[in-house]
Amino acid sequence: MIRIRRYFVRLAIIVGVLTAIALAGVAWYGSERLVSPQRRSLQDYHRDILDKPDQYGLRIQAYTGPEETPCLLVTSSPAPGEAKKSRILREELTRRGLSLPPWGTEIGTVVLLYGHAGRKEDHLPICERFTAAGFRCLLLDIPGQGENMASFGTFGVREAPLIEKVLADASTRFGFAPSPSCLFGVSQGGAIAIQTAARTPSKWAAVASVATFSSLDRPVLATARELVPKDLQFCCPLAALCVSCGTRVRAGFWPADVRPVDAAGKLNIPVFIAHGDQDPYIGIEQARDIFAAVPGSRKTFVVVKGATHNNVLATGSHGLYADVSQFFLDAVQHRTPQFERAE
Structure with a gap:
């Protein structure tokens, strides 16, 4: 026994x-x-845009920002080539009745933040649209990803103050006003964007988030x-x-x-939320929670029908890019949104 x-x-x-x-x-x-996800190398489409930026309507300047952060400043090319996506965007906004700034005019800045395991170059195709609408674009590799040598990312905990430093440094380095500036992010990037905006809302004209979680x-x-x-x-x-x-x-x-849903409650600026209704990873109910937490009425919720987590922008296509661009234009020009895509 x-x-x-x-x-x-x-x-x-x-x-x-x-x-x-x-x-x-x-x-x-x-x-x-x-x-600290596996770092992605440059993709063929990244290299193509970087090698021939004029063909895509872009001018790209690489530099190292605060805390050794790899950055890209992206503006309109003074001699654009085919620039297919840029021209489609301008045509769609014109069709909607918007009066657009002349090509190459910059009326504000958009800081773009990518999703988990991404890199700054992932958003170069998005820059094709935003620069065509009149915005300079600021891209950066966040800690733990891309070419940023920091070991770990924190999903906004330490990234939010870094983004403020990067914008302030870029405005001084390249000689543009830091205001008006907007934030745009996808998934993890959207969470960081919302938290950054909530940190000092007065520094930002608007924030747009795509496919973002409410709590990590x-x-x-x-x-x-x-x-x-x-x-x-x-x-x-x-x-x-x-x-x-x-x-x-x-x-x-x-x-x-890490709770973007709580940060959303501190936002007194225009907020744009988009989410796919077939997202199996971050359910659309999380986007609804964030949207409900935003005080006031200067907010827009867009449901992208048939989109999963990783293809919201591709599924929303030119219409969704036009929605976001119009949202930013309305925000920096202090207009009431002219379109309604909410549920």
Whole structure:
């Protein structure tokens, strides 16, 4: 009887040790994927735009901003080539009855922030539209991604003050007024944009967010459910907790504390929210929560029918780009929005 008891005690200890090792592995691996994802190299379409910017209607200036942040300042080319996307955008806005600034005129700045595991060059095609509408575009690699040498990203905790520094530095370096400026972000970038705007709303004319989560712990749990076999789904909350603990140890913050939905409650500027209605990763209800938290009526909610998480802009296509461009134009020119795409 004593031998049997000792056997089960030893078995329990072994199982406990193995479980602890497994949970530690989940914490370390999951948190690494979250705050320091694999860095993407330049894609062929990036190189094509960088090599022939005039063909896309762009002028691109690369430089290093505050805290060794790799940046691009993107403006309209004085000698545009085909610039197909730019011309489509201007045609659509003109069709809507907007009076556009002359090509090459800059009436404001848009800071663009990309999604998780992206890089600043991902938004060059978006710059084709925004520069055509009259905005200079400021792109940067956020910590832990792209060519930024910092080890970890924090989903807005430390990025928000960095973005303010980057804008102030660029305005001095290139000789333009820091105001009016707008923020645009996709997914993780949208979360950072909302938090940056909430930090000092008076510095920003407007903020637009696409496919953004309301609280970071929700996509962490969703990722755990994607990775864990169906028979072990009951372990997902524990796995998500382990990833959160690993994130706290690695990068110094808890995912549950990154809450764009709370930041949205501090915004007294125009806000644009777009989300795909087929997003399995960040459900559209999270976008609705953010939208509901924004005080006042200067806000627009756009549902992109049939879009999942990674193809909202592609699915919304030229119409969605025109919506965002018009939103920014209305904000910097202090006009009441002329279109209605809300639910």
